[in-house]
Amino acid sequence: MWARPRGGRRPKLSREAIVDKAIEIADAEGLEAVSIRRVASELGVRAMSLYTHIEAKEDLLDLMYDVVAAEVLVEDGLPDDWREAMIEITRKERAAGLRHPWMFELAGRSPRIGPNGLRHTEQSMAAAARLTDDPEEMLAIVTTVDHYMLGFVLREQRLREMGTTMLGEARESVLEQAYIRRLLESGEFPHLRSVLDARLYDQEDFDTGLRWLLDGIEHDHRGKWPSTSAPT
16 A cells, blocks of 8 residues: 555645545544545545545555654664663653544554554564564563553543543542542551542653563563663
8 A cells, every 4th residue: 555656647635635634633533533525525625536545444544543653753763772762662652642542543453554653663673672682572572561651641541531620520529429438437448548638649650650660671681670760
């Protein structure tokens, strides 16, 4: 698909314009709002004209994913240190996921991997290779870090959808329930109560959790605790 000719000699619209418009729609309204007809309408052309550049909606979704994958690439070369390299990649993944919440939905449908997706995977493996040259361990490291990033970002997306005010009100409402208060005051949940009473449930620190994860990976591979300095 990425090597397919991009329409006629002087097309009125380009594949890039089609994909960019589809991304714009998905960012604003979600992936379900994206269709060939909707994209054509936004571009002011007939739906059939898009098929000169894209054969099917599945092609469009794959192209969208690959464009977003380019945002995750580290353009100026990876840091020499494996931890710093992994941190830089993971931060870019998180930022792209927050800009484009639908990208993980596309990832779940196993999109056909394009050139940018391959470059991103290669960079991730290259970062892990700075710690170990064992292919199985490299894949395990990348997968583990990706799982941490994905879980954190999905939670962030959910919190954004709820809104800070609504979320706070919902949690305060739970704490005000007599049944919950009785349980907390029974002494059965001392640690949970200390956190709730301190109103710490909204705290989140992506970098600290990532550092703890990388500490554990490095300890496992090198048999000693690394420096505990925070990532920069």
